[in-house]
Amino acid sequence: MYIYCCLRKKSKCGYLLENMDTQEGKFRFKISFWVATLIMLVAVSNSAVLGGDENSESLVDTAFYSVNHGVYGLGDMENDEWTMVQKKGNQFVVNGQPFYVNGFNTYWLMVFSVDQSTRGKVSEVFQQASSVGLTLCRTWAFNDGQWRALQKSPSVYDEDVFKALDFVVSEAKKYKIRLILSFVNNWQAYGGKAQYVKWGKAAGLNLTSDDDFFSHPTLKSYYKAHVKTVLNRVNTLTNITYKDDPTIFAWELMNEPRCESDTSGDRLQAWIEEMAVYVKSIDPRHLVEIGLEGFYGPSTPNRAQFNPNTYAQQVGTDFIRNHLALGVDFASVHIYADSWISQSISDKHLEFIKSWMQSHIDDSEKFLDMPVLFGEFGVSAKDPGFNSSFRDTLISTVYKTLLNSTKQGGSGGGSLLWQLFPEGTDYMDDGYAVVLSKSPSTSNIMSLQSTRLMTFNSLCSRKCHWGCKKKHALEAFLLHDEL
Numbered sequence: 001m002y003i004y005c006c007l008r009k010k011s012k013c014g015y016l017l018e019n020m021d022t023q024e025g026k027f028r029f030k031i032s033f034w035v036a037t038l039i040m041l042v043a044v045s046n047s048a049v050l051g052g053d054e055n056s057e058s059l060v061d062t063a064f065y066s067v068n069h070g071v072y073g074l075g076d077m078e079n080d081e082w083t084m085v086q087k088k089g090n091q092f093v094v095n096g097q098p099f100y101v102n103g104f105n106t107y108w109l110m111v112f113s114v115d116q117s118t119r120g121k122v123s124e125v126f127q128q129a130s131s132v133g134l135t136l137c138r139t140w141a142f143n144d145g146q147w148r149a150l151q152k153s154p155s156v157y158d159e160d161v162f163k164a165l166d167f168v169v170s171e172a173k174k175y176k177i178r179l180i181l182s183f184v185n186n187w188q189a190y191g192g193k194a195q196y197v198k199w200g201k202a203a204g205l206n207l208t209s210d211d212d213f214f215s216h217p218t219l220k221s222y223y224k225a226h227v228k229t230v231l232n233r234v235n236t237l238t239n240i241t242y243k244d245d246p247t248i249f250a251w252e253l254m255n256e257p258r259c260e261s262d263t264s265g266d267r268l269q270a271w272i273e274e275m276a277v278y279v280k281s282i283d284p285r286h287l288v289e290i291g292l293e294g295f296y297g298p299s300t301p302n303r304a305q306f307n308p309n310t311y312a313q314q315v316g317t318d319f320i321r322n323h324l325a326l327g328v329d330f331a332s333v334h335i336y337a338d339s340w341i342s343q344s345i346s347d348k349h350l351e352f353i354k355s356w357m358q359s360h361i362d363d364s365e366k367f368l369d370m371p372v373l374f375g376e377f378g379v380s381a382k383d384p385g386f387n388s389s390f391r392d393t394l395i396s397t398v399y400k401t402l403l404n405s406t407k408q409g410g411s412g413g414g415s416l417l418w419q420l421f422p423e424g425t426d427y428m429d430d431g432y433a434v435v436l437s438k439s440p441s442t443s444n445i446m447s448l449q450s451t452r453l454m455t456f457n458s459l460c461s462r463k464c465h466w467g468c469k470k471k472h473a474l475e476a477f478l479l480h481d482e483l
């Protein structure tokens, strides 16, 4: 209980309070406060400043938004060194400051980057993401045995495709966007565990299920060889080895691992334990996450009520237990009300999203002491009853739930929209793609969230120390419910 309490106070609110403890801080805050109040009045009288339905939000929110602009404008964030993202307690940190994340997924970047005729789309999506303040992109560092495969067969690579991945990494840095790179797919798209099993069969192994991927020693050795190759890759454009590159935010063991052949969860657990430690043994500096959807499993029957359906408990995953594995730095959760509850759009989706997020944020705080990243969330335009205003509401719901955690120094570390596309790539769309240039209202929502998170990130000066701080009257202001 003490530790929990302490951790909660190690928030950026804690940092700000700490700064406020000094006379200089008090003075500065007073100025900021009055400037903010002034800006707030201006903003309220000219609501176009904030745009959209966000105008109706509280005055405190508006004031804080404005303070941020002041702080951010005066700071030297632009000159910050490009350093490795780390984890302290339940927060991501970079350069000694919290790093709350607003980001996105575009899974096909490597494949588009191979061909000169489509490479421009990679730059385009980074440019558009950066224009709404997104700082993290999750994408595939795999394509196994398929068209434009990175790995044509075990340990045999197509150098042109690897150079394309090099381009993705170097281009991301250009736009100050970090990457989560995933090593393999649970699903058949881009090869996945099924392709590893095919390779094993071709090599004469007696394999009966795609889940042999998780336990057969030869298939595990194929996977490890791939991990090792990616980690030790020297980027041909930057000369930086991937395992030393701060552009990479984290490694993901697998996209949405499930192991239905063992509902006890032991089989997947053993794989996670082995592979997380393996990644760390080669690259101890980068963060590692699993890539789970976040279903509660047999180790926590009392949490099953938060699952979207009863089937979720039978896919061999176990949110709490899986994330306790050594080497796993932060929790990953996906949010798909439309595929898990009902395809037809309904307000129940929003209720589910709130409770699904809150339970994972709570558990990450209380049991895991780590940040949680909502690595995929979105809604498909193919769903019955879909319209773009519902999608905006859904995105806002995710953002607000996160912000409620952020402002309290909670474990809610960020969220990544599934998925952001540039124009002219519709043929890759699974229904979930958002094209910012065609969705001005969505752009505004994303942009506002980015600004808010940057506010929190910049509130902590580099002078701050980590530790527990006394309460302060200011806390009431910072923790205002409507913020």
Ligand SMILES: *[C@@H]1O[C@H](CO)[C@@H](O)[C@H](O)[C@H]1NC(C)=O
Residues within 6 Å of the ligand: 206, 207, 208
């Ligand atoms: C292949 O493995 C299955 C299950 O592990 C076993 O029942 C079967 O006898 C094995 N077949 C061969 C040819 O070894």
Ligand SMILES: *[C@@H]1O[C@H](CO)[C@@H](O)[C@H](O)[C@H]1NC(C)=O
Residues within 6 Å of the ligand: 237, 238, 239
């Ligand atoms: C990478 O290294 C090669 C060989 O040492 C050198 O020619 C090239 O200029 C370097 N490129 C960069 C971007 O540092």
Ligand SMILES: *[C@@H]1O[C@H](CO)[C@@H](O)[C@H](O)[C@H]1NC(C)=O
Residues within 6 Å of the ligand: 345, 346, 385, 386, 387, 389, 390
């Ligand atoms: C959009 O969809 C939601 C949910 O189906 C519905 O409640 C709302 O009325 C729709 N709005 C418009 C503008 O069609």
Ligand SMILES: *[C@@H]1O[C@H](CO)[C@@H](O)[C@H](O)[C@H]1NC(C)=O
Residues within 6 Å of the ligand: 358, 400, 401, 404, 405, 410
């Ligand atoms: C905000 O966070 C607190 C503490 O984590 C939680 O109890 C509360 O339900 C959250 N409220 C909303 C509206 O998400």
